[in-house]
Amino acid sequence: xxxxxxxxxxxxxxxxxxxxxxxxxxxxxxxxxxxxxxxxxxxxxxxxxxxxxxxxxxxxxxxxxxxxxxxxxxxxxxxxxxxxxxxxxxxxxxxxxxxxxxxxxxxxxxxxxxxxxxxxxxxxxxxxxxxxxxxxxxxxxxxxxxxxxxxxxxxxxxxxxxxxxxxxxxxxxxxxxxxxxxxxxxxxxxxxxxxxxxxxxxxxxxxxxxxxxxxxxxxxxxxxxxxxxxxxxxxxxxxxxxxxxxxxxxxxxxxxxxxxxxxxxxxxxxxxxxxxxxxxxxxxxxxxxxxxxxxxxxxxxxxxxxxxxxxxxxxxxxxxxxxxxxxxxxxxxxxxxxxxxxxxxxxxxxxxxxxxxxxxxxxxxxxxxxxxxxxxxxxxxxxxxxxxxxxxxxxxxxxxxxxxxxxxxxxxxxxxxxxxxxxxxxxxxxxxxxxxxxxxxxxxxxxxxxxxxxxxxxxxxxxxxxxxxxxxxxxxxxxxxxxxxxxxxxxxxxxxxxxxxxxxxxxxxxxxxxxxxxxxxxxxxxxxxxxxxxxxxxxxxxxxxxxxxxxxxxxxxxxxxxxxxxxxxxxxxxxxxxxxxxxxxxxxxxxxxxxxxxxxxxxxxxxxxxxxxxxxxxxxxxxxxxxxxxxxxxxxxxxxxxxxxxxxxxxxxxxxxxxxxxxxxxxxxxxxxxxxxxxxxxxxxxxxxxxxxxxxxxxxxxxxxxxxxxxxxxxxxxxxxxxxxxxxxxxxxxxxxxxxxxxxxxxxxxxxxxxxxxxxxxxxxxxxxx
Amino acid sequence: xxxxxxxxxxxxxxxxxxxxxxxxxxxxxxxxxxxxxxxxxxxxxxxxxxxxxxxxxxxxxxxxxxxxxxxxxxxxxxxxxxxxxxxxxxxxxxxxxxxxxxxxxxxxxxxxxxxxxxxxxxxxxxxxxxxxxxxxxxxxxxxxxxxxxxxxx
Numbered sequence: 001x002x003x004x005x006x007x008x009x010x011x012x013x014x015x016x017x018x019x020x021x022x023x024x025x026x027x028x029x030x031x032x033x034x035x036x037x038x039x040x041x042x043x044x045x046x047x048x049x050x051x052x053x054x055x056x057x058x059x060x061x062x063x064x065x066x067x068x069x070x071x072x073x074x075x076x077x078x079x080x081x082x083x084x085x086x087x088x089x090x091x092x093x094x095x096x097x098x099x100x101x102x103x104x105x106x107x108x109x110x111x112x113x114x115x116x117x118x119x120x121x122x123x124x125x126x127x128x129x130x131x132x133x134x135x136x137x138x139x140x141x142x143x144x145x146x147x148x149x150x151x152x153x154x155x156x157x158x159x160x161x162x163x164x165x166x167x168x169x170x171x172x173x174x175x176x177x178x179x180x181x182x183x184x185x186x187x188x189x190x191x192x193x194x195x196x197x198x199x200x201x202x203x204x205x206x207x208x209x210x211x212x213x214x215x216x217x218x219x220x221x222x223x224x225x226x227x228x229x230x231x232x233x234x235x236x237x238x239x240x241x242x243x244x245x246x247x248x249x250x251x252x253x254x255x256x257x258x259x260x261x262x263x264x265x266x267x268x269x270x271x272x273x274x275x276x277x278x279x280x281x282x283x284x285x286x287x288x289x290x291x292x293x294x295x296x297x298x299x300x301x302x303x304x305x306x307x308x309x310x311x312x313x314x315x316x317x318x319x320x321x322x323x324x325x326x327x328x329x330x331x332x333x334x335x336x337x338x339x340x341x342x343x344x345x346x347x348x349x350x351x352x353x354x355x356x357x358x359x360x361x362x363x364x365x366x367x368x369x370x371x372x373x374x375x376x377x378x379x380x381x382x383x384x385x386x387x388x389x390x391x392x393x394x395x396x397x398x399x400x401x402x403x404x405x406x407x408x409x410x411x412x413x414x415x416x417x418x419x420x421x422x423x424x425x426x427x428x429x430x431x432x433x434x435x436x437x438x439x440x441x442x443x444x445x446x447x448x449x450x451x452x453x454x455x456x457x458x459x460x461x462x463x464x465x466x467x468x469x470x471x472x473x474x475x476x477x478x479x480x481x482x483x484x485x486x487x488x489x490x491x492x493x494x495x496x497x498x499x500x501x502x503x504x505x506x507x508x509x510x511x512x513x514x515x516x517x518x519x520x521x522x523x524x525x526x527x528x529x530x531x532x533x534x535x536x537x538x539x540x541x542x543x544x545x546x547x548x549x550x551x552x553x554x555x556x557x558x559x560x561x562x563x564x565x566x567x568x569x570x571x572x573x574x575x576x577x578x579x580x581x582x583x584x585x586x587x588x589x590x591x592x593x594x595x596x597x598x599x600x601x602x603x604x605x606x607x608x609x610x611x612x613x614x615x616x617x618x619x620x621x622x623x624x625x626x627x628x629x630x631x632x633x634x635x636x637x638x639x640x641x642x643x644x645x646x647x648x649x650x651x652x653x654x655x656x657x658x659x660x661x662x663x664x665x666x667x668x669x670x671x672x673x674x675x676x677x678x679x680x681x682x683x684x685x686x687x688x689x690x691x692x693x694x695x696x697x698x699x700x701x702x703x704x705x706x707x708x709x710x711x712x713x714x715x716x717x718x719x720x721x722x723x724x725x726x727x728x729x730x731x732x733x734x735x736x737x738x739x740x741x742x743x744x745x746x747x748x749x750x751x752x753x754x755x756x757x758x759x760x761x762x763x764x765x766x767x768x769x770x
Numbered sequence: 771x772x773x774x775x776x777x778x779x780x781x782x783x784x785x786x787x788x789x790x791x792x793x794x795x796x797x798x799x800x801x802x803x804x805x806x807x808x809x810x811x812x813x814x815x816x817x818x819x820x821x822x823x824x825x826x827x828x829x830x831x832x833x834x835x836x837x838x839x840x841x842x843x844x845x846x847x848x849x850x851x852x853x854x855x856x857x858x859x860x861x862x863x864x865x866x867x868x869x870x871x872x873x874x875x876x877x878x879x880x881x882x883x884x885x886x887x888x889x890x891x892x893x894x895x896x897x898x899x900x901x902x903x904x905x906x907x908x909x910x911x912x913x914x915x916x917x918x919x920x921x922x923x
Contacts, residue, residue, distance in 0.1 A: 214868065218872070219844070221803065225869060227807065286798050287798070353901065403904065678866055715911070716908065
């Protein structure tokens with residue numbers, strides 16, 4: 001590995017020590033077994049800056065304790081704004097029984113060699129459920145060794161010792177020893193054979209409000225992000241790609257561009273694995289690269305995607321919808337009331353505020369990269385694919401990410417940076433422009449849902465059919481990520497292709513569906529599972545796909561983020577069709593559904609949100625209440641909202657009450673509330689503003705003037721978050737609170753105005769009333 | 771071209787193309803990376819700095835336009851990171867990804883300098899040019915109020 005480069009970033013980065021590694025394995029049937037295995041020293045990562053100092057106690061790869069008592073905890077999960085760099089170390093510190101103020105948190109480089117049972121990735125709100133007990137055991141194991149060290153020093157049984165505030169105490173004699181004074185002895189002791197975790201009632205750190213560990217650096221502008229990286233000898237690069245997905249660069253005025261001020265090199269990249277064809281410019285500053293790009297003239301082979309348009313895709317989706325009734329049979333015959341509705345939502349971008357970027361230094365036999373990513377192992381694959389190097393030759397530094405939202409699970413920008421560095425023969429930082437980011441994202445899938453529902457004479461839902469039309473099958477323009485849908489359609493598209501009607505399994509908490517992140521999922525209905533599947537008679541979903549090569553991937557609460565809007569809005573429509581109070585109607589249908597975790601957990605959050613809002617208040621026209629619920633990414637959430645719509649159609653969300661069940665423990669109360677608040681406002685933003693249009697195979701929008709997101713004046717005045725603690729394992733919060741917000745607001749808009757919003761974004765529907 | 775700029779109270783010389791935006795001078799040439807690139811068009815506010823006390827989008831101004839002005843970046847807002855806004859941001863744990871927050875703080879600092887006790891409406895108007903993709907707006911509002919020594923209005 002090339003270790004000559006001393007990055008200015010990330011400043012806090014250190015290596016995981018190789019000397020030992022703690023392996024944890026969960027045993028079925030309860031309880032955890034702790035086992036250590038020693039890792040040999042001498043791997044590349046052992047040379048990293050930050051290797052343990054002599055005299056430190058290094059019980060495992062995640063933790064060091066210095067003789068002065070300083071506790072260093074390595075954060076292995078990428079920080080993308082979800083607060084994991086703070087919350088997971090809190091778990092270690094809690095069980096180690098040290099004061100949070102004595103803890104220093106450092107980012108870890110990607111550990112490719114350990115067989116790490118704790119993945120170094122961040123996605124799907126999985127970090128907390130996967131790591132909650134692992135992190136606690138890391139702390140508890142180290143604590144056990146320190147207790148043993150003290151017990152041997154005093155010649156007393158370890159069982160007579162206790163810990164608190166970074167000290168071991170012998171209760172009977174009143175003796176105390178600080179952890180720092182025990183590290184030399186602890187380092188000589190064998191690992192513990194088992195550990196006992198704290199009773200949650202004894203938690204001192206878990207459940208408190210802890211300010212993010214990077215906050216002091218963030219508010220003083222210190223380098224933390226990928227785009228802040230600077231390494232010696234580094235050049236600055238751009239990559240101009242074909243505006244049409246799947247198009248390739250044929251030729252460019254490279255000789256002219258190379259003569260421009262500050263330009264070091266310019267070349268066509270094509271046929272590089274994992275890299276969209278384009279033209280790279282390498283310069284001595286970001287601005288020199290951006291400026292030279294203005295003079296770049298490229299001849300493209302736009303390929304077959306150049307005829308795509310959103311108008312045509314919409315037409316084909318509507319044509320597919322015309323066949324929606326084909327499979328209905330006679331389930332709607334004899335219903336008291338039948339309603340039909342078409343819901344639609346556009347492609348949108350992740351729009352991470354930090355544009356995609358990566359710094360790469362590729363040599364003949366090594367690559368070192370600094371990358372903002374949710375998925376460091378994927379970055380290794382991207383770089384290996386682009387350069388021909390092996391994974392063992394690639395070192396990945398994971399920086400803080402300026403937003404994730406699923407986008408940074410894909411790492412093609414790392415492949416691009418590596419390919420440019422390799423060809424230019426120097427370290428480069430590749431920076432995407434905002435325009436690149438909007439036009440070369442992998443998007444949230446667009447979709448149409450054609451719904452038909454019926455209520456019987458008793459006011460109960462008697463049938464619910466949903467045809468979900470997605471877009472995809474065109475290979476995503478040769479890009480990574482997932483296609484817009486699961487199956488290819490014959491040319492001409494539009495035919496209904498699949499039956500996917502199995503109702504949700506009764507009983508146990510529903511598993512996630514198989515169509516994660518891809519197209520609008522069947523029916524907009526199953527989502528993360530649960531209602532209406534298994535709760536509604538004659539429920540069926542089918543799918544159809546319209547051909548598209550627009551690349552898509554996971555977008556915050558993938559699938560659920562649109563599916564819940566559709567199903568929870570339509571449920572509200574059925575309640576009104578039945579002439580019932582929506583809350584009563586929803587609770588009645590949930591209560592009559594199959595017993596099990598879903599029913600047991602979703603009903604209480606619905607009731608709590610409604611109660612805290614003051615459901616049923618008499619409001620004048622123009623004001624209304626709405627409620628919606630979801631099970632998404634293992635969390636149960638209900639949002640109850642109150643809105644005002646002016647006669648001119650201006651929406652103001654006055655109040656949001658969120659009831660959230662993510663299990664028995666909230667790790668960091670501040671961070672958890674922040675995730676819910678952010679999910680609420682992000683979901684409101686996504687409801688109100690963003691949409692991408694496609695013409696001639698190109699994304700039309702280019703920057704935030706055309707691609708709008710919510711700004712402060714439209715943020716709700718008040719968001720109240722209520723955590724309902726239940727006897728279930730703690731689960732994540734990056735996504736669960738997103739999906740029920742938009743339907744809650746739309747249901748409130750209907751209550752206020754009688755106008756039903758069936759097309760996203762909201763700006764396409766006039767909310768004027770008189 | 772050579773330009774002499776006053777940045778965070780220090781005189782700094784840079785040799786850049788005349789059309790180089792202040793943002794990239796700060797980031798690439800002066801190693802002050804607190805101002806962030808988000809859009810390059812003045813739409814997102816992530817690059818906000820002060821020029822003679824006025825909050826500006828540094829992606830929209832060149833070195834020539836900034837010559838003779840006192841430029842303050844987030845790195846120079848306070849000597850030890852203890853400006854009331856910086857303290858409030860930490861105390862209320864405002865940030866999620868944090869990418870926009872330096873720009874938010876610089877924009878808010880101008881607001882408080884002009885309106886020491888802003889209302890919610892004052893804040894909404896003054897901060898409308900600063901995007902937060904993580905949508906931490908309610909905490910930003912609260913932190914500005916806290917820094918102003920008042921609760922929400």
